[in-house]
Amino acid sequence: MxxxxxxxxxxxxxxxxxxxxxxxxxxxxxxxxxxxxxxxxxxxxxxxxxxxxxxxxxxxxxxxxxxxxLYGFNLALLGKQCWNMIENPHLLVSRIFKARYFSSNSMLDGQEGHNPSFVWKGLLTTLQSLRKRYRWVVENGEDIYATRDQ
Structure with a gap:
């Protein structure tokens, strides 16, 4: 065992x-x-x-x-990578993916795009699960805009 x-x-x-x-x-x-x-x-x-x-x-x-x-473990590991890129947008890997796949949005709004990499396709699979469970923390509300954020 x-x-x-x-x-x-x-x-x-x-x-x-x-x-x-x-x-x-x-x-x-x-x-x-x-x-x-x-x-x-x-x-x-x-x-x-x-x-x-x-x-x-x-x-x-x-x-x-x-x-x-193993498949669930694979999704969990990729979800951890997605969360890391969401929480640390200053990292090189985060900036590269942002420039390529979601330049004007957040990672949660990223789309497959034209000719996506194998890595991005895997991350998109876990992003679907993250989108369902992602929640806002309002705190003082300064970063939330009623017209932009839904």
Missing amino acids: VLIGNVAQAIPAYTMSCFLLPKFICQDLEIMFNKFWWRSNNDEGKGLNWLSWNKMSKPKPSGGLGFQN
């Missing part, structure tokens, strides 16, 4: 923090993890699967083994 949780699932983490992996790749990786988990030493990779990967990837308090859903 430690080998799968801390090593095998951590190997694609850097790639997943930059790119949205296709669902079938995440599923193939999860199938490999599942086969590794259920195989016995004398079966040469064969074994009886007593639990599906969906049940194994549930949190431990919910009856699972706590393995990660």
Whole structure:
């Protein structure tokens, strides 16, 4: 369990923090993890699967083994990158993406545009989720304009 949780699932983490992996790749990786988990030493990779990967990837308090859903983990890592660019617009990567994809708006208003990069397509997928859950903090209200902000 430690080998799968801390090593095998951590190997694609850097790639997943930059790119949205296709669902079938995440599923193939999860199938490999599942086969590794259920195989016995004398079966040469064969074994009886007593639990599906969906049940194994549930949190431990919910009856699972706590393995990660790789596609959800991928979306979470990309969401963290989006949030970092929203909160730190002075960073070089934030300024580059702003100049290319959302020059006159905020990142939350960014569109796919013409010939988008693979990185931007992945970030847009997570931006849809961020848009649904993004909330204003009014504080003193000086930065909010009724005619512009909705």
